[in-house]
Structures are given as C-alpha cells and as structure tokens.
Amino acid sequence: MAFPSHYQISSEYGEGAVAKVVRALNRETGNTVALKVLKDITDEEDLRRLGREMDILARIEHPAVVRYLGHGTTTEGAPYVEMEWLEGATLRDVLMARERLELAEILDILIPVCSALATCHDNGVIHRDIKPENIMLCAPGGHTVKLIDFGMAKLLKGTPITHDGQLFGTPQYIAPERITMDQDLTGAIDVYALGIMSYEMTTGVRPFDHEEVQKILMMHLTEKVPPMHELASDLAIHPGFSRMVRRMVRQEPVQRPQAATLYTDLRVLRATIERLEPRI
Numbered sequence: 001m002a003f004p005s006h007y008q009i010s011s012e013y014g015e016g017a018v019a020k021v022v023r024a025l026n027r028e029t030g031n032t033v034a035l036k037v038l039k040d041i042t043d044e045e046d047l048r049r050l051g052r053e054m055d056i057l058a059r060i061e062h063p064a065v066v067r068y069l070g071h072g073t074t075t076e077g078a079p080y081v082e083m084e085w086l087e088g089a090t091l092r093d094v095l096m097a098r099e100r101l102e103l104a105e106i107l108d109i110l111i112p113v114c115s116a117l118a119t120c121h122d123n124g125v126i127h128r129d130i131k132p133e134n135i136m137l138c139a140p141g142g143h144t145v146k147l148i149d150f151g152m153a154k155l156l157k158g159t160p161i162t163h164d165g166q167l168f169g170t171p172q173y174i175a176p177e178r179i180t181m182d183q184d185l186t187g188a189i190d191v192y193a194l195g196i197m198s199y200e201m202t203t204g205v206r207p208f209d210h211e212e213v214q215k216i217l218m219m220h221l222t223e224k225v226p227p228m229h230e231l232a233s234d235l236a237i238h239p240g241f242s243r244m245v246r247r248m249v250r251q252e253p254v255q256r257p258q259a260a261t262l263y264t265d266l267r268v269l270r271a272t273i274e275r276l277e278p279r280i
Helices: 044-058 092-099 103-122 176-180 188-203 213-222 240-249 261-278
Strands: 008-014 019-026 031-038 070-072 081-083 086-090 133-139 145-149
Touching: 008 031, 044 070, 044 081, 086 092, 092 133, 092 188, 103 133, 103 145, 103 188, 103 240, 103 261, 176 188, 176 213, 188 240, 188 261, 240 261
Parallel strands: none
Antiparallel strands: 008 019, 019 031, 031 081, 070 081, 086 133, 133 145
C-alpha cells in the first residue's frame, strides 16, 4: 500500500473490519498523523460523497473532537483519511483495568464529550457510535478527552457517510429508534449511547448484554434500563447523577435531553461535587 510521497510511514497501528490505521509523518506540515485507510469503498460516487463529508468533519473545531486534516487515495485507489495522531488510552482500556470510575472522573469525561457532541449536532453531524472504545484519554495524565472515530457518522442534513437501511454500531449502545428505523435519526441517539456508557462507567456493567445480538436489540426495544443501584447495590450512587442517566436512556428520543443541556447540567453537578470534596 503506497501513500502520496509527502507521507513518511512509521508504523501500523491497528486494523479492523472496515479500516486500517497507520502512523505517519506529514513532511509538508511536520506533524505526526494517523492515516485511516477505509476498506471496500471503490465506487466513484461513494468516494465523492466521502470526500464531501470529510470536508464537513474537518470544519468541526472543538478541543474534544479528533481533528480531521484531509483525505485522499492511495496509489491502489483505496480512500484514506488523515487525522491528528493521539497518544494515550481509550476509555475501554481504562475500564478493563479498573471496571468502575469515581463520579468526579466520570464527570470529567462526560463534560467535554457532551460539549463535543453539542458542537457536532449544531453542525448537523451525528456520531452514531458512542462507546468507550471511541473515547480517548490522551497523554500526559489522561486528562485530555477526545471523541474519535466518526467512520459511522451521519449528517443530519444531506447524504449519510454510510448507507441507510443497514444497522451500524455496537449493539449494547444502540438507541431503540436505530433498531426500528421508523423515524428520522437525531442527536438523541448519541445521548442514549452516552447514557449507556455513563451507566457502565458507574456500575462496571452494561444494562443490556447477551451473547446473542438479537436479544440485546430486543432488550433496548422492550425493556427499560434498570436503575443503576439494582446492578450495583454496593455503590452509593449520587441521586442527581442517577436521574441524569435515567433521562439519557429514555426509550423515546424526544424525552432525552440535548447534549448542550447535558453539558450545562453536568458542569453544575461537577461544581457541586468539587465543593463537597475534602480539602487536603
């Protein structure tokens, strides 16, 4: 696989079902970047659409959103996207090591993510795959939060990056309306997934899980998310935060708060927690 000559490839970072990521130096800018090569996109119209939509993503400027720097094709004709290179660990890595997080830590992750989603939604972009794997806690210290992987993103207005009529995403975090596909998708699907992720960060478990994907999807459609204390009876869960999570995972999208509202509410809660923290 060959890239344009201004890239100096240093290493392969990882490969999944839909893309391969390599680390490179962009000699023109002097920046270390990630090049994400997308598989199975060869149709000329798909390539044009991808280019248009990556241009839109590149215009989203937010400190908690990975920066999209450009796009192109390899000499073999495979499309790639250039993004800023991030050092650190994913939230999934952290949860695998620790299982649960403290409320202050959870809020310090959710606040920038909500702010990022509010900006994306204002610009007509739904992420569609909010989960711990797509939250980067960047070095040093893991205090810089980045929302990554917009490969499944959908424009609220215009043509989607991925084709409609197919169910994309991770089953444990999928909002009910994405399963039925009987209404227009809105930013509420990101809020629902964020609620599931908040639940997981707090309790160490996801509310709906099963070996069979279809059973997980049916749970989202037919069951209410159980209160967090039912799956983590040993925890003293902040009642205000518990109420926020319940609002985020309501089955009806119109009953969920918008990301911008959540951002404000979470900041207020974080300030309250900070005032109650003991001074050393």
